Amino acid sequence: xxxxxxxxxxxxxxxxxxxxxxxxxxxxxxxxxxxxxxxxxxxxxxxxxxxxxxxxxxxxxxxxxxxxxxxxxxxxxxxxxxxxxxxxxxxxxxxxxxxxxxxxxxxxxxxxxxxxxxxxxxxxxxxxxxxxxxxxxxxxxxxxxxxxxxxxxxxxxxxxxxxxxxxxxxxxxxxxxxxxxxxxxxxxxxxxxxxxxxxxxxxxxxxxxxxxxxxxxxxxxxxxxxxxxxxxxxxxxxxxxxxxxxxxxxxxxxxxxxxx
Amino acid sequence: xxxxxxxxxxxxxxxxxxxxxxxxxxxxxxxxxxxxxxxxxxxxxxxxxxxxxxxxxxxxxxxxxxxxxxxxxxxxxxxxxxxxxxxxxxxxxxxxxxxxxxxxxxxxxxxxxxxxxxxxxxxxxxxxxxxxxxxxxxxxxxxxxxxxxxxxxxxxxxxxxxxxxxxxxxxxxxxxxxxxxxxxxxxxxxxxxxxxxxxxxxxxxxxxxxxxxxxxxxxxxxxxxxxxxxxxxxxxxxxxxxxxxxxxxxxxxxxxxxxxxxxxxxxxxxxxxxxxxxxxxxxxxxxxxxxxxxxxxxxxxxxxxxxxxxxxxxxxxxxxxxxxxxxxxxxxxxxxxxxxxxxxxxxxxxxxxxxxxxxxxxxxxxxxxxxxxxxxxxxxxxxxxxxxxxxxxxxxxxxxxxxxxxxxxxxxxxxxxxxxxxxxx
Ligand code: HEM
Numbered sequence: 001x002x003x004x005x006x007x008x009x010x011x012x013x014x015x016x017x018x019x020x021x022x023x024x025x026x027x028x029x030x031x032x033x034x035x036x037x038x039x040x041x042x043x044x045x046x047x048x049x050x051x052x053x054x055x056x057x058x059x060x061x062x063x064x065x066x067x068x069x070x071x072x073x074x075x076x077x078x079x080x081x082x083x084x085x086x087x088x089x090x091x092x093x094x095x096x097x098x099x100x101x102x103x104x105x106x107x108x109x110x111x112x113x114x115x116x117x118x119x120x121x122x123x124x125x126x127x128x129x130x131x132x133x134x135x136x137x138x139x140x141x142x143x144x145x146x147x148x149x150x151x152x153x154x155x156x157x158x159x160x161x162x163x164x165x166x167x168x169x170x171x172x173x174x175x176x177x178x179x180x181x182x183x184x185x186x187x188x189x190x191x192x193x194x195x196x197x198x199x200x201x202x203x204x205x206x207x208x209x210x211x212x213x214x215x216x217x218x219x220x221x222x223x224x225x226x227x228x229x230x231x232x233x234x235x236x237x238x239x240x241x242x243x244x245x246x247x248x249x250x251x252x253x254x255x256x257x258x259x260x
Numbered sequence: 261x262x263x264x265x266x267x268x269x270x271x272x273x274x275x276x277x278x279x280x281x282x283x284x285x286x287x288x289x290x291x292x293x294x295x296x297x298x299x300x301x302x303x304x305x306x307x308x309x310x311x312x313x314x315x316x317x318x319x320x321x322x323x324x325x326x327x328x329x330x331x332x333x334x335x336x337x338x339x340x341x342x343x344x345x346x347x348x349x350x351x352x353x354x355x356x357x358x359x360x361x362x363x364x365x366x367x368x369x370x371x372x373x374x375x376x377x378x379x380x381x382x383x384x385x386x387x388x389x390x391x392x393x394x395x396x397x398x399x400x401x402x403x404x405x406x407x408x409x410x411x412x413x414x415x416x417x418x419x420x421x422x423x424x425x426x427x428x429x430x431x432x433x434x435x436x437x438x439x440x441x442x443x444x445x446x447x448x449x450x451x452x453x454x455x456x457x458x459x460x461x462x463x464x465x466x467x468x469x470x471x472x473x474x475x476x477x478x479x480x481x482x483x484x485x486x487x488x489x490x491x492x493x494x495x496x497x498x499x500x501x502x503x504x505x506x507x508x509x510x511x512x513x514x515x516x517x518x519x520x521x522x523x524x525x526x527x528x529x530x531x532x533x534x535x536x537x538x539x540x541x542x543x544x545x546x547x548x549x550x551x552x553x554x555x556x557x558x559x560x561x562x563x564x565x566x567x568x569x570x571x572x573x574x575x576x577x578x579x580x581x582x583x584x585x586x587x588x589x590x591x592x593x594x595x596x597x598x599x600x601x602x603x604x605x606x607x608x609x610x611x612x613x614x615x616x617x618x619x620x621x622x623x624x625x626x627x628x629x630x631x632x633x634x635x636x637x638x639x640x641x642x643x644x645x646x647x648x649x650x651x652x653x654x655x656x657x658x659x660x661x662x663x664x665x666x667x668x669x670x671x672x673x674x675x676x677x678x679x680x681x682x683x684x685x
Contacts, residue, residue, distance in 0.1 A: 079670075080670065083670075083671060083673075084673060114480075114482075114593050114594060116591070116592075116593075117592065117593075117594055117595065117614065117615035117616065118615055118616065120594075120615070120616050121616045162674075165674040165678075166673050166674040166675070168674070169669050169672075169673055169674040169677055170669065170670050170673060172666075172669065173666040173667065173668075173669035173670035174666070174670065176424075176662060176663070176665070176666035176669070177663060177666050177667075177670075180659050180662055180663050180666070183659060184656075184659065187652075188616050188617070188618065189615060189616045190627075191444065191618070191625065191627045191645055191647040192442070192647070192649075193435075193652075193655065193659075194435065196364060196369060196386075196387050198365050198366075198369075201361055201364050201365035202365045204361060205358055205361050205362060205365065208354050208357065208358050208361070209358070211354065212351055212354045212355070212358075214677070215347050215350050215351055215354070216351060217678065218347060218677075218678060219347040219348065219351070221678075
């Protein structure tokens with residue numbers, strides 16, 4: 001039996017549930033998280049079916065990896081949204097997960113396309129998924145920071161910082177998970193958990209940037225506008241890490257520029 | 261302004277510059293430490309911090325812990341030792357490490373060919389340079405005293421504080437003081453042979469406490485892709501990001517002004533007297549492909565064979581105008597070694613080692629490293645890296661505490677994190 005042939009049914013079920021959940025969300029309906037969860041269950045069901053038919057965890061091919069992204073993102077996004085009443089996190093995670101799922105369903109040639117050896121690890125998908133969530137939350141925090149800076153009234157700025165702070169704490173939690181999963185994966189793949197590879201170094205600097213914000217906030221609750229401005233600056237480091245690393249002189253020795 | 265936390269002794273916050281220890285003083289102190297590090301770099305002619313090996317690393321860590329415990333005890337009287345445990349020092353250290361880290365992330369981190377002032381200052385080996393290591397030690401001191409002060413006596417919030425902070429302290433301390441005990445040894449074995457010898461990174465031979473016999477090495481490759489060369493200077497015209505056509509029968513695609521169709525693919529190709537190619541048995545032989553290439557600008561069409569270069573088979577390309585179409589070296593899809601591992605007690609067991617799936621034996625982990633890439637699938641040589649890191653359990657304990665702390669942050673949010681601060685407002 002080829003389990004992949006059942007994917008369209010599961011994917012369509014998940015997609016329908018998620019679309020319904022988004023529609024319910026728009027009306028503020030309380031059933032939205034449960035309908036979303038039904039969609040996650042459909043993906044989990046397919047992953048279980050696939051794992052059972054393969055006789056191993058589905059982590060080796062491009063198609064399998066994309067499937068696991070859909071599962072991780074839709075699950076983690078729903079947890080954050082439910083815990084923090086941030087429906088936008090679920091919307092973001094859902095759209096991303098649905099894109100992964102739809103792409104996998106429509107491109108059967110990716111189902112058996114083996115990943116390059118170093119990427120085939122149980123840590124790979126969780127590592128990338130939590131980073132996707134961390135970047136989204138931290139970017140949202142910095143946008144909230146920018147909005148707060150533009151407010152003229154003190155109360156408005158304070159409220160923006162309160163919203164931003166919570167997004168930073170949650171986003172930083174995911175960033176820490178991403179860094180830790182990356183270290184565990186590196187140990188399995190390259191023999192050491194930390195190699196000061198340029199990409200790792202810039203990821204650490206991003207982490208330090210937001211860690212400094214948390215400590216600054218713990219030290220001086222009274223500084224509002226400087227904290228908002230700091231968040232915007234930390235975002236620049238994040239973007240530099242995300243997009244810029246490949247252009248630095250140090251990148252010639254990076255193991256993380258896979259495209260070569 | 262800064263508000264003190266109830267039940268934690270505080271310091272006098274007015275008076276002379278060094279008594280009122282805030283951000284400016286912390287920045288001066290860390291700046292002074294970095295300057296000391298720079299001076300040491302220069303005085304020692306660019307030699308960085310040596311990584312002490314067991315038992316010196318362990319003894320140093322024990323002494324360091326004792327000093328931190330003593331400082332935590334004495335900090336109850338307030339004064340500079342209390343300041344040493346506070347957030348301004350944390351932030352100043354983060355700032356210095358961030359700046360040094362930016363150097364490490366920007367400049368190549370290997371010794372340059374020519375000696376230079378930058379190299380002498382440690383800019384090409386930042387993480388073992390004096391400024392970096394001294395700042396890291398100050399950070400560990402700061403965090404260590406803060407930790408002890410927050411968990412003795414145990415009170416509300418201690419657990420939450422301890423998870424992330426203790427996790428990070430453990431991982432950092434074990435990683436730093438244990439770095440001299442990490443051993444990496446390269447092993448090379450041919451199919452059917454066994455070895456107990458390896459080579460350390462500095463070239464010295466090492467006798468391993470285990471033996472390894474290579475039963476079988478297997479490499480699977482992706483289908484080769486087409487590549488394009490300039491007939492006049494041999495330069496590679498295909499660039500990263502250009503369309504990549506995998507050579508499988510029936511495949512077709514376009515690259516710049518060329519349209520390519522793949523008519524036939526022959527693995528392990530041997531030339532036939534008729535000028536074609538047939539599949540042979542030699543695993544070292546490259547693939548051959550028969551292509552039709554149409555130049556959409558000149559309207560010309562060429563048909564013929566292309567062959568990737570490899571042992572005993574001449575490479576062959578199809579020339580269309582100024583462009584030579586040929587096969588690129590195939591990329592490895594997966595490779596693994598089947599081995600027998602012999603342990604010091606005389607036992608042996610079989611294992612499969614592949615990338616991302618090392619084998620553990622006698623306190624070492626053995627990783628698949630590479631193979632003879634000139635021969636590719638025909639390689640009968642497999643290279644391994646054996647790694648020993650006795651401090652790994654402590655580092656992992658730290659990482660798992662950090663993960664638990666991070667999960668707590670995701671579920672607790674900023675309210676929980678800054679709870680005490682809100683109360684004291
Ligand atoms: C997982 C990451 C971390 C988080 C979430 C975190 C969070 C916090 C928070 C909220 C406080 C304020 C506690 C208070 O004053 O009541 C704090 C204090 C502190 N943090 Fe962190 N921190 C983290 C990592 C670090 C690191 C890496 C260091 C230094 C190496 C550090 C050093 C300190 C110090 C020294 C204090 C002051 C402790 C005190 O006043 O009792 N923290 N941290």
